[in-house]
Amino acid sequence: MSKEITSREKDYSQWYNDLILKGELADYSAVRGCMVIKPYGFSLWENMRDVLDKMFKDTGHQNAYFPLFVPKSLFEAEEKNAEGFAKECAVVTHYRLKTDPENKSKLIVDPEARLEEELIVRPTSEAIIWNTYKGWIQSYRDLPILVNQWANVVRWEMRTRLFLRTAEFLWQEGHTAHATKAEAIEETERMLHVYATFAEEYMALPVVRGVKSANERFAGAEDTYCIEAMMQDGKALQAGTSHFLGQNFAKAFDVKFADKDNKLDYVWATSWGVSTRLIGALVMAHSDDDGLVMPPRIAPLQAVIVPVYKGEESKPVIDAKAAEIMMELKALGVSVKYDRDDSKRPGWKFAEYEMKGVPVRIALGQRDIENNQVEVARRDTKEKNTVSLEGISTYVKELLEDIQVAMFNKAKNFRDAHITKADTWDEFVKVLDEKGGFVAAHWDGTPETEEEIKGKTKATIRCIPLGNEQEDGKCILTGKPSKERVLFARAY
Amino acid sequence: MSKEITSREKDYSQWYNDLILKGELADYSAVRGCMVIKPYGFSLWENMRDVLDKMFKDTGHQNAYFPLFVPKSLFEAEEKNAEGFAKECAVVTHYRLKTDPENKSKLIVDPEARLEEELIVRPTSEAIIWNTYKGWIQSYRDLPILVNQWANVVRWEMRTRLFLRTAEFLWQEGHTAHATKAEAIEETERMLHVYATFAEEYMALPVVRGVKSANERFAGAEDTYCIEAMMQDGKALQAGTSHFLGQNFAKAFDVKFADKDNKLDYVWATSWGVSTRLIGALVMAHSDDDGLVMPPRIAPLQAVIVPVYKGEESKPVIDAKAAEIMMELKALGVSVKYDRDDSKRPGWKFAEYEMKGVPVRIALGQRDIENNQVEVARRDTKEKNTVSLEGISTYVKELLEDIQVAMFNKAKNFRDAHITKADTWDEFVKVLDEKGGFVAAHWDGTPETEEEIKGKTKATIRCIPLGNEQEDGKCILTGKPSKERVLFARAY
Numbered sequence: 003m004s005k006e007i008t009s010r011e012k013d014y015s016q017w018y019n020d021l022i023l024k025g026e027l028a029d030y031s032a033v034r035g036c037m038v039i040k041p042y043g044f045s046l047w048e049n050m051r052d053v054l055d056k057m058f059k060d061t062g063h064q065n066a067y068f069p070l071f072v073p074k075s076l077f078e079a080e081e082k083n084a085e086g087f088a089k090e091c092a093v094v095t096h097y098r099l100k101t102d103p104e105n106k107s108k109l110i111v112d113p114e115a116r117l118e119e120e121l122i123v124r125p126t127s128e129a130i131i132w133n134t135y136k137g138w139i140q141s142y143r144d145l146p147i148l149v150n151q152w153a154n155v156v157r158w159e160m161r162t163r164l165f166l167r168t169a170e171f172l173w174q175e176g177h178t179a180h181a182t183k184a185e186a187i188e189e190t191e192r193m194l195h196v197y198a199t200f201a202e203e204y205m206a207l208p209v210v211r212g213v214k215s216a217n218e219r220f221a222g223a224e225d226t227y228c229i230e231a232m233m234q235d236g237k238a239l240q241a242g243t244s245h246f247l248g249q250n251f252a253k254a255f256d257v258k259f260a261d262k263d264n265k266l267d268y269v270w271a272t273s274w275g276v277s278t279r280l281i282g283a284l285v286m287a288h289s290d291d292d293g294l295v296m297p298p299r300i301a302p303l304q305a306v307i308v309p310v311y312k313g314e315e316s317k318p319v320i321d322a323k324a325a326e327i328m329m330e331l332k333a334l335g336v337s338v339k340y341d342r343d344d345s346k347r348p349g350w351k352f353a354e355y356e357m358k359g360v361p362v363r364i365a366l367g368q369r370d371i372e373n374n375q376v377e378v379a380r381r382d383t384k385e386k387n388t389v390s391l392e393g394i395s396t397y398v399k400e401l402l403e404d405i406q407v408a409m410f411n412k413a414k415n416f417r418d419a420h421i422t423k424a425d426t427w428d429e430f431v432k433v434l435d436e437k438g439g440f441v442a443a444h445w446d447g448t449p450e451t452e453e454e455i456k457g458k459t460k461a462t463i464r465c466i467p468l469g470n471e472q473e474d475g476k477c478i479l480t481g482k483p484s485k486e487r488v489l490f491a492r493a494y
Numbered sequence: 495m496s497k498e499i500t501s502r503e504k505d506y507s508q509w510y511n512d513l514i515l516k517g518e519l520a521d522y523s524a525v526r527g528c529m530v531i532k533p534y535g536f537s538l539w540e541n542m543r544d545v546l547d548k549m550f551k552d553t554g555h556q557n558a559y560f561p562l563f564v565p566k567s568l569f570e571a572e573e574k575n576a577e578g579f580a581k582e583c584a585v586v587t588h589y590r591l592k593t594d595p596e597n598k599s600k601l602i603v604d605p606e607a608r609l610e611e612e613l614i615v616r617p618t619s620e621a622i623i624w625n626t627y628k629g630w631i632q633s634y635r636d637l638p639i640l641v642n643q644w645a646n647v648v649r650w651e652m653r654t655r656l657f658l659r660t661a662e663f664l665w666q667e668g669h670t671a672h673a674t675k676a677e678a679i680e681e682t683e684r685m686l687h688v689y690a691t692f693a694e695e696y697m698a699l700p701v702v703r704g705v706k707s708a709n710e711r712f713a714g715a716e717d718t719y720c721i722e723a724m725m726q727d728g729k730a731l732q733a734g735t736s737h738f739l740g741q742n743f744a745k746a747f748d749v750k751f752a753d754k755d756n757k758l759d760y761v762w763a764t765s766w767g768v769s770t771r772l773i774g775a776l777v778m779a780h781s782d783d784d785g786l787v788m789p790p791r792i793a794p795l796q797a798v799i800v801p802v803y804k805g806e807e808s809k810p811v812i813d814a815k816a817a818e819i820m821m822e823l824k825a826l827g828v829s830v831k832y833d834r835d836d837s838k839r840p841g842w843k844f845a846e847y848e849m850k851g852v853p854v855r856i857a858l859g860q861r862d863i864e865n866n867q868v869e870v871a872r873r874d875t876k877e878k879n880t881v882s883l884e885g886i887s888t889y890v891k892e893l894l895e896d897i898q899v900a901m902f903n904k905a906k907n908f909r910d911a912h913i914t915k916a917d918t919w920d921e922f923v924k925v926l927d928e929k930g931g932f933v934a935a936h937w938d939g940t941p942e943t944e945e946e947i948k949g950k951t952k953a954t955i956r957c958i959p960l961g962n963e964q965e966d967g968k969c970i971l972t973g974k975p976s977k978e979r980v981l982f983a984r985a986y
Contacts, residue, residue, distance in 0.1 A: 033565060038626050040558055070528070071584075088593075091591050095586075097585070097650040099569075111612055
């Protein structure tokens with residue numbers, strides 16, 4: 003397999019696919035729209051999951067697991083939710099195969115094994131979970147319920163992209179139940195901030211925190227909060243959502259609780275999720291034409307040591323020094339690999355680890371050791387430095403933190419340079435077409451106008467930022483009065 | 495909900511269900527045969543998963559993720575495997591629902607959205623994985639592949655039991671590819687020993703390591719290795735399996751590799767798995783008529799402190815001392831909860847934590863503190879001791895290890911007392927009916943005889959133990975000559 007990557011300039015979309023495939027994050031599968039997450043990609047997901055899981059537990063949540071299948075009658079109970087997902091559902095109709103009487107080596111669906119009620123493969127789990135919560139909630143003493151689930155979900159999308167939009171994906175979905183509206187809204191916002199913190203501090207991905215317009219709201223939610231990121235091609239990407247569900251699901255599944263005065267009321271709900279889509283965001287935000295660039299805090303591998311042998315007699319010296327550096331680095335909590343594979347040249351390895359985005363590369367030769375020094379290269383800027391072997395592990399540890407910060411700052415500068423105000427329709431279209439990014443513009447607040455703008459430009463309202471500045475203006479399309487700018491963008 | 499538990503004596507099966515439901519490990523769901531794993535049960539699973547995952551990684555494996563769905567044409571490629579699972583497959587036939595024209599509030603399967611090829615919800619992933627490996631393996635340099643996946647699988651079982659047999663369950667499945675037969679067998683055995691070590695050292699569950707007879711082999715395997723455990727009712731439970739798959743899947747999916755001499759050969763395979771069924775084994779092996787008994791090393795909660803208040807003025811004193819003990823215990827890595835819920839009496843809490851099987855309970859009253867002592871109860875034996883507050887945390891830490899060992903020894907004594915030799919058919923039946931457990935008996939080695947014994951007694955060959963003693967004898971059913979005893983039992 004050639005490790006040549008298409009440049010961003012030449013074909014951004016192909017560049018992205020090249021990175022995913024040649025960087026060994028994922029592979030296509032035999033199932034339409036589904037992917038295989040390869041060990042390197044899965045290790046990245048594990049690191050992300052572990053950090054998020056700890057953040058969820060630190061905010062009082064526990065994990066649980068609910069069935070993969072949703073009986074159709076439950077699925078349709080919350081009408082808007084059902085309507086929103088009905089068009090992209092995988093449906094199980096039978097529970098047995100049998101030998102094809104016309105060809106004994108083939109199997110066919112056994113028509114006698116038809117399910118009485120079809121089962122929907124969960125596209126999201128509100129229905130099955132709220133049907134369960136009904137049995138768990140009687141009184142205010144049973145509240146709040148703060149539960150999260152790590153799971154696979156299926157949405158039968160017509161156009162798929164590795165990580166960004168796949169028929170099956172991995173995610174977590176939090177589903178909480180509360181006694182009051184205020185508490186539910188507080189939870190919705192809390193989890194939005196957890197997501198934003200994770201994106202910024204671990205993925206080095208700056209995000210705008212905001213609220214969706216009605217058109218872009220989750221099916222069944224009263225309000226959808228989101229974090230929006232900016233990719234290098236100027237398109238936005240929704241990186242996580244947190245929904246205030248009001249009493250919609252409690253009403254659909256008749257989940258009531260008795261308060262302290264024994265008065266019955268419907269329970270208030272939230273749900274919130276992030277998925278393997280985040281990996282797509284990570285790749286598109288940070289990578290370059292030589293490969294992936296991994297943020298050190300979640301990188302599957304933080305550092306690699308590549309020996310530069312000169313003849314057999316140099317091997318024991320270099321191997322011994324490498325072992326010493328490895329031990330020091332591991333003691334500092336740095337994940338590190340020593341690649342002494344004899345069948346590959348150092349140059350090949352340098353390219354390979356650049357492709358995989360390993361943050362720090364250490365090249366170690368015999369002369370380096372004699373001079374008590376080593377060459378250290380950072381992946382993000384490709385800067386190389388000759389560094390003393392004294393305190394090399396501390397140097398690497400600090401360099402990893404520098405890279406993390408530099409990656410965030412670079413992405414933030416790019417993002418900030420791609421938020422542009424537009425006050426007229428012509429300006430709006432010009433910015434979208436020539437520069438891309440977020441366009442901060444006035445909008446009259448109606449779904450119809452948003453729909454029309456989308457139809458004309460493919461741009462949608464990504465969000466109304468939290469704490470948005472209030473300012474009188476006129477809708478860029480209709481000229482009607484507006485009190486604030488919202489962020490438009492073309493998006494993944 | 496009443497916390498009364500049916501006794502083992504009265505109704506073993508109901509006792510088990512009571513423990514699962516009232517111990518809050520799991521709940522029934524709206525989906526036939528599927529369960530909800532509740533937070534307490536899931537926390538147990540997380541602890542088990544984390545230990546196993548580390549053991550897998552320490553033996554060189556990496557995690558990955560493969561699609562949930564298996565296209566029918568791939569599913570049927572390995573004939574024996576297909577035949578083995580065809581009768582219990584959930585089949586996705588459609589990818590869309592639409593509004594029922596006869597009732598606008600209902601949804602129906604959209605007949606126009608029929609899949610060209612049906613998708614099987616994975617009952618196991620050999621087919622989809624070996625179809626993928628085909629693209630990953632060209633030469634011996636690409637081997638071995640040592641991959642594991644944590645996933646949900648679906649087997650449409652007719653009779654289901656919480657944890658022991660559910661239509662959907664969680665598991666891990668390792669799938670490895672090797673250049674030689676010897677290496678694949680070595681891997682199969684290595685993972686069997688990993689499972690046995692996990693069962694014995696963490697679950698306190700003694701197991702027999704062995705090989706299955708042909709009748710009980712995994713569909714598509716050349717050999718199935720297993721660990722078999724003994725439950726308190728004298729029935730056996732298969733707790734984990736490791737399969738040597740030979741070249742069966744490589745042949746079915748045409749996966750060849752070039753060796754060092756550039757000669758092509760089919761790749762050798764293994765697969766191995768344990769599932770949430772282990773939780774059922776844990777419950778049945780250790781629990782008693784008062785509730786669950788959790789082995790300390792994987793208990794969701796290792797210790798609980800219950801305050802015994804005497805009036806308001808005792809609270810600050812007790813709370814302060816509890817906080818101190820908590821801090822000490824946490825510093826020693828003990829998971830501990832302080833339950834100061836005012837709405838429940840201490841006696842209620844004692845019963846509750848007994849039900850949940852928390853290994854150590856500390857009751858803390860003001861007079862205790864004045865006397866510089868505290869009451870510590872262990873769950874397994876229900877022994878209570880008054881212990882000095884000096885060094886209490888070390889005492890608890892050591893007690894947890896004692897409990898772990900005592901639980902294993904108790905289960906091992908029970909298991910060993912339930913391995914009985916039988917030399918005649920009458921003896922064989924008598925042991926099965928009156929005592930249960932494993933019956934070590936001679937068998938003529940034919941599938942027909944095994945089948946007949948199963949038909950007459952419901953007992954199956956659980957395994958031929960590894961390192962089995964060779965001994966001349968006669969088959970208990972046919973009288974034909976036999977070289978070794980095998981272990982029969984009725985089983986879950």
